[in-house]
Amino acid sequence: MASLGEIIRESQIWKSVIRHPMPVDRRNRVVVMLTNFFLHLHPVSIKKQGIALSYTWCMGGVTFFLFLVETITGVLLMFYYRPTLEWAYNDILALRDVTSLGLLREIHRWGAHAMVITVWLHMYRVFLTGSYKPPREFNWVVGVILLLLTLLMSFTGYLLPWDQLAIWAITVGSNMARATPFLGYEGPGAQLLSVDGIDMITNASDARFGLLGARFVGEETLNRFYVLHCIAIPLGVALLLAIHFWRVRKDGGISAPM
Amino acid sequence: MHHIDQDLFLGKVSGFLGGYFLFVAVMNAVAAFYLWRTGRSKELFRVGGLPVTTALFWLAIAMILTIASAFAFGGTPWGMPLVLMDFADWLMSPVVYTVGSLAVLSLMFVARDFFVRPFVAWSGLNIALFLMGLSMTDQDFYSIVGKPDNVPIVGMVFLLGYFTWLGAYKAVINDRRIANGEEPLEALDKEKVLVWPDLVYTELICMVALTALLIVWAIVLKAPLEEPASAVKTPNPSKAPWYFLGLQEMLVYYDPWMAGVVLPSMVVFGLMAIPFLDFNKKGNGYYTIADRKFAYVTFQFGFLVLWVTLIVMGTFLRGPNWNFFGPYEAWDPHKVVALNNVDLSEYFWISALGQARPKAPSDASTAVQLGYILLRESPGIVLLLLYLGALPPALVLYSRFFRDLFVRMGFLRYMVLSNLLLMMMLLPIKMVARWTVNMKYFIAIPEYFLNF
Structure with missing residues (x-):
């Protein structure tokens, strides 16, 4: 009498999805890595030393995991949240008080803080083990961009609750753009960019205006940051993550003494 | 800062502190148990002929912390001595x-x-955790450290301490x-x-543990x-979001175009340039300090110090008007700090030469x-060019x-490296110039x- 598990695993439907037998012996543990889409990111075998937690600290993996957590909770939050002056704050209140469990936003926010920390720790580990050295120079550069994008994702998300903490943190943070050399209206050199005495760089055309969509943090900013936070930056991160992981494999896997 | 009655406040935090000290106690007890079971326990000193081993020592610490926990649960947590605060x-x-x-x-x-x-590092961790527990009974300290958005930073400080130790230990x-x-x-x-x-299961366990951690948090x-x-x-x-507070702190010493735009861009550019500037082939794929001392020290200085x-300073020690406050000091928005900062051109023309600054x-x-402006600012411009x-x-x-660097790297790469280093060093130089001679610009x- 076959067990239910065997019946399922022998069925045509199961076999059409999972194309390998159970990974219980050496051969099938190799096959599973080669035929499973989610696992093919990994090699089949790996240096034992290279996966020691005390060597890798697991921080790159944790950062990626947190990115997935942020994506999932972020999509769920988007079901509830409307980025308008009228609704943003109230929707956040409702997320806390009305939504079941009321934990979505907490997980999303703490996950975001944690992600900033873990991406720094990942960089720290890669530096301390000299893992940016040839042949991994380019992947380090991709990693620096990913770190920057992580900060920008967190920064754009900071505004969305639309409370005092949010708008003033973003006001302080984005005020710097006003002083961008040449491109900010209070930046050095901006006065030089004038045609027939008409300034090209004003508080309605400079870098800060481009970031905020307005002269100060307002509804246009909320919309702009919402799109950056939910669509633009995550798409860029996803693309760079793919390159980052691909290059880890192509550059010889996890680093080890040469 | 709204102070409430201290007894009321202690009642509020005592539950948390009880759990906190209990957690640290259990941590030490587990460490003692681990040392004892694995036979790693070593003799520290002798009391009356009886050896005190590390396991016994941490067990004693665990007991003291349990007593601290009992006091906290009882509503009278141990606090920092007022004199120390x-x-x-x-x-x-x-x-x-x-x-x-x-x-x-x-x-x-x-x-x-x-x-x-390990014994020294573990002692350091215990001291830090113990002092933090004592400090939490101070309302001013608690209100800053216990602020929800600041909790991750406290965690980060401990994580960074741990990983810096781990990296250095292996190195x-x-x-x-x-x-040898x-x-x-x-x-x-x-x-x-x-x-x-071997790897897939580790990842799975990590994922489950992290999910649990996030939900509890x-x-x-x-x-x-x-x-x-x-x-x-x-x-x-x-305040800006916490990860940008280092930049906001730089605003004290630099104008926004430097602190907010040029220097952050240089940080990003400098990080990207690291693999192309570090020609040292040693230290690839293992922890080491001796094989790459210059790279190690430079990075630690940039990352940990700057x-x-x-x-940490911007988060915990900068209060109203970006004034500096001690960890146990109330954030008084009316605190007055005398500011009398002087530009270099004023020092040069007025103080040193005794004449008015050139003015068109x-x-x-x-x-x-423009010519007059350049003349007026010539001391600073010359200094910067030099x-x-x-x-x-x-x-x-x-x-x-x-010289060795220059020979190995060639002109262009050497100039990029040295200028990045010099720009990095400008911040401490500006800080010192501000503290000592009130240098503004x-x-x-x-x-x-x-x-x-």
């Missing part, structure tokens, strides 16, 4: 904080053979082995294992939500006015270390928003 507040200032953290980190680096010993062992002509630890095990199950600590946004009510202090400690006639053309242009070649001529051209 007053002393810390009195002592603390941007100078003491910055120079102090640099000195402590330098000491730890120089004496790393001592500090990486010290490897350096000793390499000095042995391979680093990472080279010993050349065995390969299958990713399924989310239940215990509510995400902050303040009053609805208001464009007319400016909070004091207004980035992390400034964030009011009807002069733009070009003439610093960035003449110092790198001078280092090559007079320092063997930099080396180059002050407010006419074109170009203050440096």
Whole structure:
């Protein structure tokens, strides 16, 4: 009498999805890595030393995991949240008080803080083990961009609750753009960019205006940051993550003494 | 800061502190048990002929912490002695904080053979956790450290401490082995294992543990939500998100175009440039300090000193009007700090030469006015040109270390490296110039928003 598990695993439907037998012996543990889409990111075998937690600290993996957590909770939050002056704050209140469990936003926010920390720790580990050295120079550069994008994702998300903490943190943070050399209206050199005495760089055309969509943090900013936070930056991160992981494999896997 | 009655406050935090001390006690008890079971326990000293081992020592610490926990649960948690708190507040200032953290980190680096010993590191962790527990009974300390958005930073400080220790611990062992002509630890095990199950299962366990951690964190600590946004009510202090507070701290010493735009861009550019500037082939794939001392020290200085400690300062020690407050000091928005900062051009023309600063006639053309401005600011401009242009070649001529760098790297890469290093060093230089001679700007051209 076959067990239910065997019946399922022998069925045509199961076999059409999972194309390998159970990974219980050496051969099938190799096959599973080669035929499973989610696992093919990994090699089949790996240096034992290279996966020691005390060597890798697991921080790159944790950062990626947190990115997935942020994506999932972020999509769920988007079901509830409307980025308008009228609704943003109230929707956040409702997320806390009305939504079941009321934990979505907490997980999303703490996950975001944690992600900033873990991406720094990942960089720290890669530096301390000299893992940016040839042949991994380019992947380090991709990693620096990913770190920057992580900060920008967190920064754009900071505004969305639309409370005092949010708008003033973003006001302080984005005020710097006003002083961008040449491109900010209070930046050095901006006065030089004038045609027939008409300034090209004003508080309605400079870098800060481009970031905020307005002269100060307002509804246009909320919309702009919402799109950056939910669509633009995550798409860029996803693309760079793919390159980052691909290059880890192509550059010889996890680093080890040469 | 709204103070409530201290007894009421203690009642509020005693439950948390009881759990906290109990947690640290259990941590020590587990460590003692581990040392005892694995036979790693060593004799520390003898009392009346009886040996006190490390396991016994940490067990005793665990007992003391359990008593602390009992006191806290009983509503009378142990607090920091008032004298110590007053002393810390009195002592603390941007100078003491910055120079102090640099000195402590330098000491730890120089004496790393001592500090990486597990017993020493574990003692350090215990002291830090214990002092933090005692400090939590102070309302001012609690209100800053316990702020929901600041909790991750406290966690980050401990994580960074742990990982800095771990990296240095492994590096010290490897350096000793390499000095003896042995391979680093990472080279010993050349065995390969299958990713399924060895890596896949680790990842799965990590994912489950992290999910649990995030859910518990989310239940215990509510995400902050303040009053609805208001464009007319400016909070004091207004702070950027915590990871940018190092940049906000730089605003004290630099104008926004430097602190907010140029220097962050250079940080990003400099990080990206690291693999192309570090020609040292050693230290790839294993922890080491001796094989790459210059790279190690430079990175630690940039990351731990200039980035992390400034964030910690911006978060915990900067209050209303961005004034500096000690860890146990109330954030008084009316605190007055005398500010009398002077530009270099004023020092040069007025103080040293005893004459007015050069000023163009009011009807002069733009070009003439520009000439006068350049003349007025010439001391700073010359200094800057010397610093960035003449110092790198001078280092090559007079320092063997930099000469070797120059020979190995060639002109272009050497100039990029030295200028990045010099720009990094400008921040501490500006800090010291501000603290000692109230230097405001080396180059002050407010006419074109170009203050440096």
